[in-house]
Amino acid sequence: xxxxxxxAANLAALIRCASVTPAEGGALGALETMLKPLGFxxxxxxxxxxxxxxxxxxxxxxxxxxxxxxxAGHTDVVPVGDEAAWTHPPFAAEIANGEMYGxxxxxxxxxxxxxxxxxxxxxxxxxxxxxSVSLLITGDEEGPAINGTVKLLEWAASRGEKWxxxxxxxxxxxDALGDMIKIGRRGSLSASVTVNGRQGHAAYPQLADNxxxxxxxxxxxxxxxxxxxxxxxxxxxxxxxxxxxxxxxxTNVIPAKATATFNIRFNDTWTxxxxxxxxxxxxxxxxxxxxxxxxxxxxxxxxxxWRDRPSHVFLTRDDKLVDTLAGSxxxxxxxxxxxxxxxxxxxxxxxxxxxxxxxxxxxxxxxxMVDERVALADLETLTxxxxxxxxxxxxxx
Numbered sequence: 001x002x003x004x005x006x007x008a009a010n011l012a013a014l015i016r017c018a019s020v021t022p023a024e025g026g027a028l029g030a031l032e033t034m035l036k037p038l039g040f041x042x043x044x045x046x047x048x049x050x051x052x053x054x055x056x057x058x059x060x061x062x063x064x065x066x067x068x069x070x071x072a073g074h075t076d077v078v079p080v081g082d083e084a085a086w087t088h089p090p091f092a093a094e095i096a097n098g099e100m101y102g103x104x105x106x107x108x109x110x111x112x113x114x115x116x117x118x119x120x121x122x123x124x125x126x127x128x129x130x131x132s133v134s135l136l137i138t139g140d141e142e143g144p145a146i147n148g149t150v151k152l153l154e155w156a157a158s159r160g161e162k163w164x165x166x167x168x169x170x171x172x173x174x175d176a177l178g179d180m181i182k183i184g185r186r187g188s189l190s191a192s193v194t195v196n197g198r199q200g201h202a203a204y205p206q207l208a209d210n211x212x213x214x215x216x217x218x219x220x221x222x223x224x225x226x227x228x229x230x231x232x233x234x235x236x237x238x239x240x241x242x243x244x245x246x247x248x249x250x251t252n253v254i255p256a257k258a259t260a261t262f263n264i265r266f267n268d269t270w271t272x273x274x275x276x277x278x279x280x281x282x283x284x285x286x287x288x289x290x291x292x293x294x295x296x297x298x299x300x301x302x303x304x305x306w307r308d309r310p311s312h313v314f315l316t317r318d319d320k321l322v323d324t325l326a327g328s329x330x331x332x333x334x335x336x337x338x339x340x341x342x343x344x345x346x347x348x349x350x351x352x353x354x355x356x357x358x359x360x361x362x363x364x365x366x367x368x369m370v371d372e373r374v375a376l377a378d379l380e381t382l383t384x385x386x387x388x389x390x391x392x393x394x395x396x397x
Contacts, residue, residue, distance in 0.1 A: 010113035012093035015102035021076035022053040047147035055147035066131025074141030077104035107367035111169025118386035171364030178333035182359035184315035211258040214300035221286035234267030272310040318356030328389035
């Protein structure tokens with residue numbers, strides 16, 4: 001029986017599955033084929049919710065007596081963009097100059113391919129870990145993240161699954177393998193604020209109420225002053241206005257409404273509830289100001305709508321998990337990683353409610369880009385890091 005010990009072969013099989021979110025594209029089937037010879041029992045539940053696409057997921061477990069380690073990730077990928085702009089076809093897994101090209105090569109089919117190769121080598125060497133290993137893989141990370149990891153965790157937990165630690169194989173390294181482990185993430189909230197005005201002729205502003213003027217005041221309050229200066233473990237809270245829209249093609253008409261959309265990434269100074277309260281307070285105070293609305297006696301009339309579900313800030317303090325992974329990295333590449341909470345959100349935000357979780361994977365320089373690619377040498381190095389980590393975490397090194 002041939003075991004899937006070659007990360008490049010594993011990755012090629014996964015890349016050749018066009019699993020652009022929300023399509024499964026054969027990727028979970030390819031992964032199941034790799035895992036069954038290793039003694040994994042595989043389930044592929046499909047989750048649904050009104051207004052969202054059905055998503056197929058995969059949960060695989062190799063049981064043993066001892067602690068339970070979960071590897072988490074996703075096989076769905078973002079669209080390829082202009083396929084003609086790719087040097088090599090995005091789903092061909094072609095190799096050139098020591099690099100494999102393909103959508104998902106680093107984000108994050110490459111991480112999955114390396115972990116499978118690592119556990120295969122561990123099984124080949126030791127006969128299996130002193131405990132249980134599971135893979136929790138979704139097809140909804142690049143999508144709305146509604147029918148993926150969050151429901152897969154609930155499904156597995158309802159069947160009695162418990163985990164002692166988790167590694168998410170997202171591409172965490174900025175420049176070279178071993179640069180960085182993500183041990184937490186800032187929280188994230190998005191919202192839209194709409195100012196209601198009175199439409200009128202631009203030459204007769206006294207007969208109208210320009211909502212753009214009110215919106216300028218509200219946006220200014222969202223951006224100044226700064227929310228905080230950061231904390232020991234997190235960078236400063238940051239709010240970015242991502243869209244301003246009035247839907248008005250005419251240059252001589254004062255519009256009736258104006259909307260700004262924003263996203264805020266907040267550190268552990270705040271909770272989702274307290275940062276929302278701060279936003280409400282800032283907007284209420286700014287609505288009373290007359291700087292941009294001279295002569296107007298009433299406050300700015302606005303509506304605030306919070307979007308989606310908030311992502312909560314978290315920090316992993318599990319010494320065994322963090323120290324073992326950091327030690328495995330240093331033993332393999334000769335340098336210790338930076339422990340970071342930078343960047344956006346990931347499915348670790350869901351896993352942290354079930355067990356300690358960290359993120360470590362490939363170098364992310366080309367993720368989501370045309371010509372996404374990974375060095376074959378990096379695939380081998382990451383596999384050796386994961387293998388060393390599995391051995392050390394289970395005490396089999």
